[in-house]
Amino acid sequence: MKIKTVNQTNGVKAFITGLSVEELSTKIEACQSGECTCACDPEIMQKIESIDLLAAEEGSAITIIGDVDAKTLAPMIQECLTGGSK
Template identity: 50%
Template sequence: MFKVTNTKSGVKATLSGFKTDAIASKIEACKSGDCDCDCDPEIMAKIDNIEFYSTKDGSNIVVTGDIDAQTLEPMMKECLIHTP
């Protein structure tokens, strides 16, 4: 499952059925700017913070900034769960 929803300060993504370690390393790469994804620099500039945490039901990513789920969801899917 991969679901992205809007929040008051950005978006929240809920993922289940994926390896937490793999997602966490990709999130860290995005946060440091060393991401291998083909992310839109204009959208990335609007992101203030990315938080990642795991629960018993899966993983959650909270992205704060001037972004919305409709814009960010395709980028997140491509970067986080796409396998070449």
């Protein structure tokens, strides 16, 4: 799995290879509901306004809108998608 995160004017975009849109959607829904096994920071999660998920070439693209940046989110995304624990 490869993850690349980049800042955008209104949030972060992450490109992920090795996971389907369906697999990512399940993980994102668990994090949004607070039922994930990740080390998601509740304060950061509250800053996220929306998360859009699209199929992209060789993987998926996640657009995260809110008062967040790639430097902060990249480690959280990496841990959540590779099976880290709380």
